[in-house]
Amino acid sequence: MSSETEGSVSQIVTKIAEDHQHLEGPLLPILHAIQEQFGFVPQDAEPVLAQALNLTRAEIHGVVSFYHDFRRAPAGRHILKICRAEACQSMGGEANARHLLDKLGLNWGETTPDGRITVEAIYCLGLCATAPSALLDGEPVGRLDAGTLESLAMDAA
Amino acid sequence: MKIYVPQDMASIAVGANRVAAAIAAEAQSRNIPVTIVRNGSRGLFWLEPLVEVATASGRIGYSCVTPADVPSLFESRFFDGGPHPKCVGHVDQIPYLAKQTRFTFARAGLIDPLSLDDYRHHGGGKGLETALSLGPSGIVAAVKESGLRGRGGAGFPTGIKWETVARAAASQKYIVCNADEGDSGTFADRLIMEADPFMLIEGMVIAGIAVGATKGYIYTRSEYPFAIQVMERAIVIARYAGLLGSEIGGSKYEFDLEVRTGAGAYVCGEETSLLESLEGKRGQVRAKPPLPAIHGLFGKPTVINNTISFASVPFILAEGGKAYADVGYGRSRGTMPVQLAGNIKYGGLFECAFGVTLGELVNDIGGGTASGRAVRAVQAGGPLGAYFPTSLFDTPYDYEEFAKRDGLIGHGGLVVFDDTANMAAMARFAMEFCALESCGKCTPCRIGAVRGAETFDKIAAGVEPEKNKALIRDLCETMKFGSLCALGGFTPYPVLSALNHFPEDFVPAPVRRAAE
Numbered sequence: 226m227s228s229e230t231e232g233s234v235s236q237i238v239t240k241i242a243e244d245h246q247h248l249e250g251p252l253l254p255i256l257h258a259i260q261e262q263f264g265f266v267p268q269d270a271e272p273v274l275a276q277a278l279n280l281t282r283a284e285i286h287g288v289v290s291f292y293h294d295f296r297r298a299p300a301g302r303h304i305l306k307i308c309r310a311e312a313c314q315s316m317g318g319e320a321n322a323r324h325l326l327d328k329l330g331l332n333w334g335e336t337t338p339d340g341r342i343t344v345e346a347i348y349c350l351g352l353c354a355t356a357p358s359a360l361l362d363g364e365p366v367g368r369l370d371a372g373t374l375e376s377l378a379m380d381a382a
Numbered sequence: 383m384k385i386y387v388p389q390d391m392a393s394i395a396v397g398a399n400r401v402a403a404a405i406a407a408e409a410q411s412r413n414i415p416v417t418i419v420r421n422g423s424r425g426l427f428w429l430e431p432l433v434e435v436a437t438a439s440g441r442i443g444y445s446c447v448t449p450a451d452v453p454s455l456f457e458s459r460f461f462d463g464g465p466h467p468k469c470v471g472h473v474d475q476i477p478y479l480a481k482q483t484r485f486t487f488a489r490a491g492l493i494d495p496l497s498l499d500d501y502r503h504h505g506g507g508k509g510l511e512t513a514l515s516l517g518p519s520g521i522v523a524a525v526k527e528s529g530l531r532g533r534g535g536a537g538f539p540t541g542i543k544w545e546t547v548a549r550a551a552a553s554q555k556y557i558v559c560n561a562d563e564g565d566s567g568t569f570a571d572r573l574i575m576e577a578d579p580f581m582l583i584e585g586m587v588i589a590g591i592a593v594g595a596t597k598g599y600i601y602t603r604s605e606y607p608f609a610i611q612v613m614e615r616a617i618v619i620a621r622y623a624g625l626l627g628s629e630i631g632g633s634k635y636e637f638d639l640e641v642r643t644g645a646g647a648y649v650c651g652e653e654t655s656l657l658e659s660l661e662g663k664r665g666q667v668r669a670k671p672p673l674p675a676i677h678g679l680f681g682k683p684t685v686i687n688n689t690i691s692f693a694s695v696p697f698i699l700a701e702g703g704k705a706y707a708d709v710g711y712g713r714s715r716g717t718m719p720v721q722l723a724g725n726i727k728y729g730g731l732f733e734c735a736f737g738v739t740l741g742e743l744v745n746d747i748g749g750g751t752a753s754g755r756a757v758r759a760v761q762a763g764g765p766l767g768a769y770f771p772t773s774l775f776d777t778p779y780d781y782e783e784f785a786k787r788d789g790l791i792g793h794g795g796l797v798v799f800d801d802t803a804n805m806a807a808m809a810r811f812a813m814e815f816c817a818l819e820s821c822g823k824c825t826p827c828r829i830g831a832v833r834g835a836e837t838f839d840k841i842a843a844g845v846e847p848e849k850n851k852a853l854i855r856d857l858c859e860t861m862k863f864g865s866l867c868a869l870g871g872f873t874p875y876p877v878l879s880a881l882n883h884f885p886e887d888f889v890p891a892p893v894r895r896a897a898e
Contacts (some may be wrong), residue, residue, distance in 0.1 A: 248640075249680065252662030257604075257643060284663075291821075292645030293662040294604050310566030310832030311808070315724035315799045316752065347817070348648060348765075350605050351569040351799065352392045354427035354722065357858055363607060367395035 237262060238270045242277035252278065252288055256295055265296035301343040302334040303381040306360040307374070310349040318357030321371045325378055342381055383461045386434040386441070388491065389420035389575040390743060391608045392569065397448060398431040404449035405433070408456050416461060422577020423729030425719075426478055432475055437463040443473040452677055478728060478747065483709060485697045485717045486690065487733045490577040495612055498623055501580045509696030513588040514633050521592040522548055525695065525702025529715030534560055534651075534688035535763060535792035535868075537714075540695075546675040548591040550683035556661065557589045557598035558679055558686040559638075560639030562644055562651040564603065565764025567723040567795030571689035573731060575609035577600065578693075579616035580625075583639060585692035587630060588699060589685050590637035598639045599679070600689075601656050606716070610737045613641050648765075648819040652867045653686045655821055666821045667867040688793070690719060699792050711737030714780045722748040724761075724797035734779075742773025744798055755800040759884065763792025764890070766872035768879035769805065788879060790872070805884035810838035812876035816869060826861045827870025833857060834877065844890030849874075851881065851888060 241258045245251040255274065258305050259266050266289050275282045307322045326344060329337055336343040352358040355367030361377055369377070387393075387402040402418055409416040423430060429445035433455075442463035444455060452470060458464040470476060484490075493500040495882060501507065513521050526541030558580065563571035563784055574582055586598045602609055617639050620626045628636040644650050650659045654668035657679050678684025694716065698706045707715040714736035720743055722729050727749030744750070744760055753758055759769040768789035770777065777787050783790050799808075813834035820827045837854055841847045858874035865871040881888060 231439060250660055250662035253642065253645060253659065257645070278662075287664050288662065291666075292647050294645035296803070307423045311765060311811070312566045312724040312795075312797045315797055315803065316809075347605060347646075348819075349564055349568075350391070351563060351572040351603075352394075352395050353567045353569055353724060353795070354726070354731075355392050355396050355430065356724060356729075358395055360605075365391050365395035 229238050234263075234267050234269045235273050238273040239277060244276060252285075253292075255291060256292075260295060264334070266301045268297070301340050303342040303362055304345065304351075305342055305378055306345045306347040306357070308348070308352070308358050309346045310353075312349070312353035313357035316356040317370070321357060321369060321374045324371045325375050328375060329378065342378060344378070383415070383416050384419055384436040385461060386419045386421045386433060386436075388430060389608070390423040390573060391606070392427050393430040393432075394421050394608070396430050400449050401433065401447050401452070404452040405455075408452050410732075412456060414446070414456070414461065419494050421493060422491050422495050423434040423573060424473065424479060425487060425573055426476065426728075427730040428728050429470065432470075432473070433460075433588060435461050435463055439463070439472070441473045442528070443470045443476070444468045445470045449476065475780065478730065478732070481733050482733050483717050484733050485706065486581075486694050487573070487578075487731065488697075489581065489718055490573055490731075493578065495577055495579055495614055496619060498580060498619060505700065506578075506580055506696070507584065509699035510584050510588060510631060510701045513591055514631055514635075518548060518592050518594065518640070521588060521699065522738045524699055524703040525592070528694075528706035529703075529710065529713070530691060530694055530698060530706065531714065531781065532688055533690035533694070533718070533793065534653075535790060540687060540691050542590065543675055543687070544592050546673070547595070547683045547685045547703060550676055554680075554682050554685050555593055556679040556682055556684040557586050557593070557594035557595045558657065558684055559586055559598065559600040559689055559692055560651065560653060560656055560686055561600050561602035561606075561609070561686045562656055563606075563689070564651045565766075565793050565795050567761065567797035568634070568721050568793045569723075569796060570719040570721055570731060571602070572606055572609050574689050574693045575600075575606070575613050579613050580620060581693050581696055582613070582689060583616060583620050583625065585695040586639060587625065587637050588695050589687070589692060591630075591635050593683070593685055595685065596636050598637060599660055600641045600847045601650070601660055602641065602643060604643050610641055617641065640830055647821075648815075649821045649867075649869050650794065652869060655867070657684070664821070666823045667869075669866060692793070708826040709735035711735070711778055711780045712782055714782070715869075716788045718779065718791070718794050718804070720779065721795045723795060725751045725753055725800050726730045726798040727752050736778075736780050738779050739775060740770060740777045740779065740796075741772070743796060744775065744778065748796075748798065750799040751798060751803075753800045757798060757803065758803050759799045759805060759808075759880075761797040761799070761876065762795070763790045763875075764795050765812060766790075766868060766875055767792050767795070768875040769808065769883060770879070771883040773883075788875065788882075789874065805880040805887040806838065806842065809877045809880035809888075810835055812873055812880075813838060816873040824864070824866040824870060827866070827873075828866035830857055830865075830870065833874060834861075835874075839887060842890060847888070847890050854881065
């Protein structure tokens with residue numbers, strides 16, 4: 226990363242930390258805001274946060290790495306989260322997902338080489354009576370089958 | 383004329399936003415003035431998108447509406463309740479809804495979630511009024527009288543928890559709502575937040591008054607973006623209307639609320655892990671005691687209850703603890719919003735008094751499987767709940783009766799599987815999920831779950847299956863009694879129930895082939 230972008234990461238993270246200073250236990254809201262801003266939580270954000278919150282870098286790193294949501298690298302242009310929990314399994318969700326991953330040549334959590342789409346596992350969207358379900362760029366979709374899941378992933382340009 | 387199109391996450395997932403847009407466009411092109419109200423769902427999810435219209439005789443529904451249906455709906459004058467193939471008649475007369483005892487979900491789907499007028503018009507706010515007149519000790523007495531037990535799954539008496547916090551002396555106390563609804567097969571918390579958010583606010587304000595807490599948090603999931611949005615808007619509206627802040631409802635009490643979002647860690651549904659997460663730390667479980675009631679958020683006395691528990695409180699205060707306790711079974715008083723999910727024909731939320739049997743819920747109310755095949759197993763109570771075979775369908779829905787059959791009701795979810803389910807795969811999944819979500823603090827969970835999944839792979843591959851099955855049982859014993867929290871402690875429920883009730887699925891593939 227160039228020194229110029231490092232500087233801007235530091236500035237943006239510092240500003241985000243300041244904006245959340247009034248909260249009790251502000252770290253999670255700060256990390257969500259950082260991910261919202263950058264699409265992931267840059268490594269360079271950790272020492273800045275440690276300084277701003279008077280914590281050690283290890284403590285910040287420990288929190289970032291504990292939670293599944295926080296990415297350490299940018300995702301693809303689209304993010305498809307497919308539910309793998311029991312209710313979706315009971316409606317054939319696993320086979321649908323397998324079909325799609327094979328088609329895209331991906332494993333869970335991977336991004337297509339052209340950076341178009343990242344496919345991630347998610348454990349329950351609370352759409353268990355309209356299973357199987359998925360979330361494409363934050364938009365929920367239910368009652369999927371292999372065909373509709375595939376076109377959902379393929380049509381995202 | 384008023385047309386209701388739900389905007390809860392499940393309805394949107396099956397096209398409700400497109401339907402609402404199509405209705406608005408069609409109305410405009412026909413020059414028909416309509417008001418589209420985006421209500422929450424009634425919880426009859428197999429009918430979604432369920433469009434309703436207000437008529438002189440009540441609300442008429444049209445089910446599974448697609449944008450393509452919209453022109454014909456207008457041709458049929460659906461806005462006057464006209465006949466159409468998708469018409470399901472008066473919504474409150476649909477048997478699935480009519481048979482329910484909706485104490486907590488009375489307003490779900492009926493009202494505009496963000497209209498305080500609508501909320502009050504349908505009985506909202508009465509609980510708080512009574513609470514203000516009763517005062518702290520009167521509130522605790524009413525909640526104790528109701529017999530309400532923690533709806534997150536542990537079933538601890540809510541009134542006793544509140545009394546403990548009320549008696550604790552501290553400069554600051556907290557109310558925390560556990561809306562980290564991560565169990566597969568559950569969506570009641572989501573529906574409360576998306577369909578009737580003021581009820582949750584009211585319940586938490588009442589808790590604050592009861593125990594002397596002035597600050598509350600709703601900790602929910604990043605997987606619930608719509609619930610977060612509705613809750614945050616409702617809090618702003620409530621603050622503006624004087625239901626939050628200082629001098630609540632003109633009284634001496636003050637209370638304010640904030641929504642916090644988790645970050646995809648299932649274990650944060652465990653109360654002490656949730657508190658750690660709220661403090662901005664890794665969501666690692668704390669050893670108990672001390673209980674959160676004494677040493678909770680930031681070390682202060684804290685009431686931490688499930689969303690449904692708080693949401694049950696306004697009814698209890700408005701109608702009296704006795705009215706709630708009058709229905710139920712054994713020591714399980716009141717109602718439970720049972721969530722029928724997975725491979726089920728009529729999936730949705732069914733709030734009823736405790737005591738109904740598992741078989742009635744799955745077959746009579748749920749209509750059996752969606753696939754039309756035979757029911758094989760029902761997982762009750764989320765990923766840490768037992769798999770029940772149909773031979774146990776006479777089990778009454780009750781904390782103690784489920785425990786007697788080595789199961790739990792948990793947060794009220796039932797996930798149905800048909801006869802294509804591979805129960806060995808489900809048992810392995812339980813271990814895999816535990817390994818994935820373990821917070822890492824205690825060894826039985828952190829290492830046991832990984833070894834458990836590996837051992838299942840050996841069984842499937844035919845490596846000393848009997849010896850390895852014995853090893854799984856031994857491991858489950860260690861996890862059950864040696865884990866710090868329910869994640870490691872309850873993973874044995876799905877694992878052992880699958881092994882005990884469906885032993886035929888644990889025969890290694892080569893042996894099974896030879897036997898055929």
